[in-house]
Amino acid sequence: MNSASPAEPQGGARAWLVWGVAVGGYFLAMLHRNGLGVAALEAQSRFDVGPALLSLLPMLQLLVYVILQVPAGLLADRLGPRYTLVMGMAAMAIGSCMFALAPGIEVAVVGRFLIGLGDALVFLNVIRLAALWFPRARYALVSGLTGVVGGTGQVASAAPLAWALGGIGWVAAFLATAGLTVLMALLMLVVVRDRPTGAAGHSTVADPISAWAALKEALRADGPRIGMAHHAAVMAPFTMMMVLWGYPFLVNGLGLSESVAALTLTGLAAGALPLAPLAGVLVGRRPGVRAYFALVFGATLSLGWLLLVLWPDGAPVPLGVAVLALSALGQTMAPTISFDFARDGIPAGRTGVASGLVNMSGFTTAVVCTVAAGAILQALPEDPTSYQVAFVPMAVTTVLSTCVLAVFIRRRVRT
Template sequence: MSSRTGRRAERDAGKAPVPADRGRAAARRSPGTASRAPGDGTASADRRPTAAEPPGGARAWAVWGTAVVVYFMAMFHRNGMSAAALMAQERFDAGATLLSMLPVLQLVVYVAFQIPGGVLADRLGPRGSLLIGLGAMVGGSALFAVAPTIQVAIAGRVLIGFGDALVFLNVIRLGALWFPRREYAVVSALTGLVGGLGQVASVAPLSALLRGVGWTPTFLAASGVTALLVVLVLLLVRDRPAGFPAPGRAERISVRASIGEALRERGPRVGMAHHAVAMTPFTMLAVLWGYPLLERGAGLDPGTAGMLFTAAALAPMVLVPFLARLTGARPGLRKPLALTLAWTVSLGWLAVVAWPGGLPPLWATATVIVVSAAGAVIAPSVSFDYARDGMPAQRTGVAAALVNMSGFGTVVLATTAAGALLDAQGGPTGGPAFQVAFVPLVAMALTAAAVLTVLLRRYPRRTADGG
């Protein structure tokens, strides 16, 4: 089969999936055809027929489990500024706009490295990429711990952002390389759930540590725990199951061509729109403004604010594995789930900012935060599943990177705009100030929800067997 024919077949397979039993029968009828590495979609010199998909099983869960612990720690580092925001403001004598630069520059680096990170995931492999990311986070957290000035602290957060950029894509990549497609939604959702637990650990527990042992010991300890994960990745993580050939002979195209290829397919564009609306509000709260919103906006004491934010993040997590397994078994549910999440989250925040006389009652604000947390932890199982539709399997890294860029680019804009608007009003002085500050977030969420609705009109259904 020529390379051009092979590429056309891969694209067609993404748009009109072939049932797994028919694919296996074709493989048996054509033993002389170059085999394709399951999960990679790459040509191999090995002409022995291989299984159509990775087998999954205990070894796959061990590999993914190690990688997802790395993601947990990356989320802890990424979102630690929410609990540390007010202490950082005092430590570095910084206003709201300058303070927002700590997480925002970290996220800018994170977003900027999504495409290079996606290319690295496709070419170097998940294991090597995770090791590079861990090394950067170890150094960044240590630098942040001992930073004497805001400028040095920002440098530490930039290093963390670079390391963080290499983690999630490779955890998702390992899920695609080690598990069959029918289990991918569950693995993606569990990845989001573990990330949500990392967010939780960065609020109340981190706040308690900061108050108990202080700034430097807390963040040095986080650096040390991250260093231990380097050893675990070296020992346990492998790029693909034994017997599945490496993608050494896969055709490589330019980064520009990879981006164009992904943007021409509707699946990645749907994933981008969904990620922008479903994960942005809670992520913005987690990286910086959630804790101040509850403490300064709703008037709660620090301990209660931390516990409430933690409970709001934990509450929806029990539903995530169930919903993911349901969508994995019944792919037709992706569309209603995506639209329901998008409009519920965006309209919920519209109600918060439009509530007359200040923030809504605490129960209503907490409900919107819980719904947003549900959107953030469910978003990966939907957004990244859509991102694979129509894409050659060996180039899903770039499509996933675009989806992640869309979500976190929106987070950067919303977080920065909130800081600027708070400063313009004299700081985070109360509920009305936060209502004004969150108007840009609501505008972006409503826009993304509308784009998602248009893109999902007449979207082809995916079968449980196929891509």
């Protein structure tokens, strides 16, 4: 039965409009998050810093994002999506202005901190609006589409910003990005509402509980725990590659030319995007397929990463590209499956904490493995096989997360 019960939101054109404006903010958040990549060389010259110190900027931003996931979920459950999204947009706009006008690295660091803070408030509230505006059967589809928009922002962030930096300069480019963010915040104030008119319980929370009680509620429920394990297993690998190590691995580890490596990484990221909505439709109609899909894909990805790090004398190009392709698909599909699991057993008005825990699990894994890979590469002599050793932490965490996922799913089936 696909029809929504009377207590459920009905969706419709108004729901898609609210979500569309909110997910536009997520697109901008991805632009802010990934924009430093194409500006790295100019930033190094502008702030007169070396590559080691410069690399701390994206890692600091991502670390802030990870640390604030649960607090952001609590804030979303207390304040509601509309005003929390506006706060996130404001923080990113201020951070972008500071980064544009920064006279030195110190102010630039503060600017990237504010961008990470604002970024942390966006995604959770977009999918929380999906929980409040759409029927349960549509949640996986809307979560998947949210991931597609974010992935599109990730893929598209490089070219427009590179053009702007070359055409109008550093200050104007980042101030223009800040201006777009302010306009999006104003549009959110006008269009976005926390709940449909006439929805049961006009407050932004369902039976408000303390922060500690909300955490216990999320951690005791099977759905969020399964979502956390799934997100760590399938979302983290390609995130690590896109944040830092994908391009160096393709060039120095597999021997591809720089142009081919860049095209390969972009093509893999873009090529996986259309599959998320299809999976969302399937999960919405047949929720039982989530467990089978999660286990099969987690096991396949684990096998791929084990082969990548254990292949004698360096992984061949077809294997390396295939593992990256599987990882790109995992990152794209993660919102569809992981956050749909997170909703199980949690009231729609308190999904912020559960979603924050799920998001935190994947990004924490990505950050830890990214830093570990850098430390290993720093310690080893430069060699194509060095990347195999450097990627052992990611292979291990993928396998362990998949095993935990299997335990949680089996326990849920037995109970």
